[in-house]
Structures are given as C-alpha cells and as structure tokens.
Amino acid sequence: LIIYVCIRTKPTASLHGQNPPPGPYSWPIIGNLPYMLKGPHIYFTNLARSYGPLCSVKLGTHLFVIGSSPMAATEIMRAHDRLPTYRWVPKAGQDGLQDYSLIWATECTDHWKLLRSLCRTELFSAKGLDSQSVIREKNVEKMVGFLKRKQGEVVNVRELVFATTVNILGNICFSKDFVGLEGGSGGLKGALYRLMKLGTTPNIADFYPWFEELDPQGLKKKTSEAMNEAFSVWKDLIKERRSIWESKKACGLDDLDFLDTMIRSGFSDLQINQLTVELFSGGTHSTASTIEWALAELMKNKQAMITIQNELQNEIGSTTRITESHVSKLPYLHACVKETLRLHPPAPLLHPQAILEGSKIMNYTVPKNSQLIINVWAMGRDPSLWEDPLSFKPERFCETNVDFKGQDFKFLPFGVGRRMCPGYPYAIKQIHLMLASLVQNFDWFLPNNMEDVFKLDMTENFGIISQRKKPLMVIPKCRC
Numbered sequence: 001l002i003i004y005v006c007i008r009t010k011p012t013a014s015l016h017g018q019n020p021p022p023g024p025y026s027w028p029i030i031g032n033l034p035y036m037l038k039g040p041h042i043y044f045t046n047l048a049r050s051y052g053p054l055c056s057v058k059l060g061t062h063l064f065v066i067g068s069s070p071m072a073a074t075e076i077m078r079a080h081d082r083l084p085t086y087r088w089v090p091k092a093g094q095d096g097l098q099d100y101s102l103i104w105a106t107e108c109t110d111h112w113k114l115l116r117s118l119c120r121t122e123l124f125s126a127k128g129l130d131s132q133s134v135i136r137e138k139n140v141e142k143m144v145g146f147l148k149r150k151q152g153e154v155v156n157v158r159e160l161v162f163a164t165t166v167n168i169l170g171n172i173c174f175s176k177d178f179v180g181l182e183g184g185s186g187g188l189k190g191a192l193y194r195l196m197k198l199g200t201t202p203n204i205a206d207f208y209p210w211f212e213e214l215d216p217q218g219l220k221k222k223t224s225e226a227m228n229e230a231f232s233v234w235k236d237l238i239k240e241r242r243s244i245w246e247s248k249k250a251c252g253l254d255d256l257d258f259l260d261t262m263i264r265s266g267f268s269d270l271q272i273n274q275l276t277v278e279l280f281s282g283g284t285h286s287t288a289s290t291i292e293w294a295l296a297e298l299m300k301n302k303q304a305m306i307t308i309q310n311e312l313q314n315e316i317g318s319t320t321r322i323t324e325s326h327v328s329k330l331p332y333l334h335a336c337v338k339e340t341l342r343l344h345p346p347a348p349l350l351h352p353q354a355i356l357e358g359s360k361i362m363n364y365t366v367p368k369n370s371q372l373i374i375n376v377w378a379m380g381r382d383p384s385l386w387e388d389p390l391s392f393k394p395e396r397f398c399e400t401n402v403d404f405k406g407q408d409f410k411f412l413p414f415g416v417g418r419r420m421c422p423g424y425p426y427a428i429k430q431i432h433l434m435l436a437s438l439v440q441n442f443d444w445f446l447p448n449n450m451e452d453v454f455k456l457d458m459t460e461n462f463g464i465i466s467q468r469k470k471p472l473m474v475i476p477k478c479r480c
C-alpha cells in the first residue's frame with residue numbers, strides 16, 4: 001500500500017528549479033496536512049507571519065498559494081482575470097450536477113451566467129428586494145414574538161435565526177414556511193444542517209484525488225442523500241405549480257414567487273432543485289452565523305450594545321416595530337455588522353480556484369494547477385491594516401468609507417470579482433433588520449451567571465461556513 005501511495009502521489013505542480021512563493025518544509029505524501037488541525041485559516045495566517053503575504057503550502061498532492069494582504073489579493077485577482085482557471089469543488093459535492101450549479105460551477109459557463117443574472121434581476125435587484133421586505137418583516141416579527149414568549153428561558157440564537165432565515169427564503173422561493181421556530185431537526189432544516197456538517201468534514205479525497213472513486217469516508221454518498229432529502233421537501237410543490245402554470249400563463253398573472261419565475265424561465269426540475277438548494281445552503285447558515293457573532297460581540301462589549309440601543313431609541317423609539325425603511329437611519333448598526341464581518345467572516349478563505357497555466361505572481365513563479373486562495377480572515381486581523389485589530393470597535397467603520405462591495409481589498413467578506421456573492425444586498429438587509437430587532441426588543445443574559453459575559457467562549461469552527469464552536473445560548477429579557 002505504501003509503495004502504491006508513493007507512486008500515485010505525484011505532485012500536481014512541480015517546483016523544481018523555480019522560485020515558488022516561500023513556504024514551510026512539506027513532508028512526503030502528506031505535505032503540511034497535519035498542521036491544519038486548528039483550522040486552515042489560522043495555519044495560513046501564521047504562515048503569512050513567517051513567510052510573507054504570498055506563501056505556498058503543500059496539502060496532499062496539491063500546492064496551495066495563499067495571499068494574505070490587499071496587494072497579494074489584488075495580484076491573485078489579476079491572475080484569475082488573465083489566466084484560465086477553474087473553481088475547486090469539494091469531491092463530496094461532485095455529484096454530476098455541476099452543469100446546473102451556481103456555487104459549484106467550475107467555470108463561468110453560459111448557464112452560470114444565466115443563473116447569476118436571474119438571481120441578480122429577480123432576487124437581489126433593488127426592485128426584487130423591495131418586494132420581499134414584507135416577507136422579511138413578517139418573519140422577523142414572528143421571531144420577536146417567539147422570543148417574547150420565551151422570556152427568561154435559555155434560547156439557542158443560531159437555531160432560531162437560522163429557522164427564520166429558512167422561512168424567509170422559503171416564502172420568497174415557494175411561498176411557504178418550511179420549519180417551525182420551536183426546534184426539531186427533520187425536513188429541510190435537517191438536510192441543510194447535514195450539508196453544512198458534511199462540508200465541514202475534511203475529506204481525504206480532496207487532497208488525494210485518486211481516492212475520489214473509493215469515497216472512503218462515504219461523504220459523497222451522504223451529501224447526495226442530504227441533497228435528495230432537501231429536494232423531496234419541495235418536490236410536490238413544483239409538481240403542483242407546474243400543473244397550474246399553463247392556466248396562470250394564459251391569464252397573464254404575475255409571478256407569485258421565485259418558483260414561478262424559474263418555471264417561466266423554462267427550468268427543469270433538476271435545475272430548480274439545484275439552484276434552490278444552493279440558495280438555501282449559501283444564504284441561511286452565513287446570515288445566521290453573522291447575527292450570532294454580532295450578538296455575542298455586543299454582549300461582550302457593553303458600550304457598543306448601549307450605543308446601538310441608544311441609536312435605535314433615538315431614531316425609532318422603543319415600541320415602534322422596526323421596518324426595513326428605518327434601517328438606513330442607523331449608521332452605528334451598519335458599523336456593528338461590518339465589524340462583525342471583519343472579525344468573523346463566514347467564508348474565511350476565498351476563491352479556491354486553480355490556474356491552468358503557470359504564472360508570475362508578485363515576482364514568484366506559481367506553477368500550473370496551483371490552487372489560489374485569499375485569506376480574508378488574516379486580513380481582517382492584520383495590525384498593519386487595522387488599529388487594535390482583535391478588539392470589537394464598530395467606531396472604526398463610522399470614520400471611514402471602507403465597504404464590503406469588493407473594492408476594498410482589505411475587507412472582502414463577500415468576496416470579489418466575478419464570483420463575488422450575488423446575495424450580499426439581500427444578506428445585509430436581512431442581517432440589519434434581524435439584529436436591530438433583537439437588540440431593540442431584548443436585553444440578553446448568559447445562563448447561570450449574568451456577569452459572566454467576559455468568559456463567553458468566542459472559539460470558532462472552520463467549515464464551508466465558519467461558525468461559533470459553541471452555539472450562543474442566552475436568555476432574552478423584554479425591554480418593553
């Protein structure tokens with residue numbers, strides 16, 4: 001077996017006689033894999049401190065080149081723009097549906113362009129977002145009502161916010177609530193949690209491609225099962241809607257929801273399934289995680305909590321229900337969300353893309369088939385880019401125009417370039433509304449010892465979406 005492994009472990013990128021980006025010694029066969037246990041983003045950040053903003057590391061058979069400064073990120077983006085590249089797709093997610101995929105499209109194909117443009121115009125345009133505001137506001141009101149009934153009890157913020165985000169998207173796509181707020185782990189919620197967990201599990205086949213067919217950990221099979229479980233949740237809805245579509249079309253009625261739009265655009269069931277499951281998995285955990293981190297940071301930083309509550313009191317009052325039209329008047333809230341995304345970007349590593357040709361990046365030779373990555377997490381915590389970077393100080397964003405729209409390379413929580421998150425205007429609207437409602441309506445306490453907030457564990461878990469390692473379990477107390 002050892003001889004077989006040695007023979008098969010031919011490096012995909014040869015470094016002999018070249019000037020590759022600097023990096024640590026890598027062990028035969030395993031490369032630097034054992035050092036990644038604490039989380040690749042932490043390991044890569046430590047490497048950048050030793051080897052500079054563009055460094056390289058071998059993981060299994062692959063060479064990864066990691067950029068950890070705005071300059072390195074800019075150069076990596078330039079390489080993406082001028083060279084043929086393909087997106088790295090986790091082997092567990094390679095189920096033959098790549099041709100229908102938005103997130104996992106390996107290249108920017110015509111179908112990928114069609115999906116992006118449909119999402120941009122129908123879901124994330126100013127008009128689309130305005131028409132959804134009633135859905136978001138109604139669901140956030142339900143969440144607040146639920147918390148009022150749970151006053152004095154311990155609640156799991158992540159689960160509750162996640163359920164609310166699933167229902168918001170459920171109503172936008174299918175005019176339907178898919179999950180209850182009371183908990184439970186079946187149906188769509190269970191499938192999405194499982195997909196998230198599977199995406200977080202390191203897969204040996206990602207580092208040694210010849211294990212792909214064997215699927216030794218069974219991750220590919222489990223991912224496919226979880227996807228099918230999600231599809232089965234809306235299977236009957238699609239069938240039913242298709243059957244009424246012809247009469248609807250004849251009457252010239254407007255689309256009821258995004259499902260109508262997809263049917264009108266001629267999507268097959270497979271295309272509908274793939275796009276919606278990707279919107280649900282890309283758009284729910286990321287939002288829930290950001291709100292959970294923001295609330296944890298505000299609980300830890302009492303002054304920031306007081307400032308945000310005062311802003312809400314002055315602009316809206318304590319009894320008026322917050323709507324999306326209020327949110328533009330809340331600059332400190334906006335700053336708190338940016339500060340949360342700086343310290344806790346849900347996607348700490350960006351752009352896993354491989355270049356198909358060798359190239360020079362920052363005067364280093366980067367061999368073909370290298371995977372290029374931008375370490376957003378490292379840049380958010382770099383003392384040369386941010387003063388006192390490990391402290392939660394929303395004020396820093398009140399004093400600058402730094403934004404997350406892909407122009408400021410030191411702050412890229414939603415990515416940059418062609419594959420930048422198309423859902424960011426939607427995500428931001430949702431996060432602002434939910435966070436404002438949570439802090440306007442409630443004071444938050446830890447179970448057992450209310451003064452213990454400084455001991456709040458802020459450890460994170462690395463995954464497809466990075467989250468708090470321990471869910472935030474807190475007690476809401478109504479402020480009204």
Ligand code: HEM
Binds near residue numbers: 280
């Ligand atoms: C806090 C919330 C969110 C964050 C931080 C976030 C971040 C990101 C990032 C970093 C990427 C990858 C960009 C790249 O590879 O360069 C991405 C892609 C994507 N996101 Fe988001 N996202 C969020 C919310 C959402 C929401 C709400 C949706 C939809 C409902 C969404 C849909 C997508 C899709 C479809 C892609 C793939 C785009 C492509 O590959 O062309 N995201 N997101």
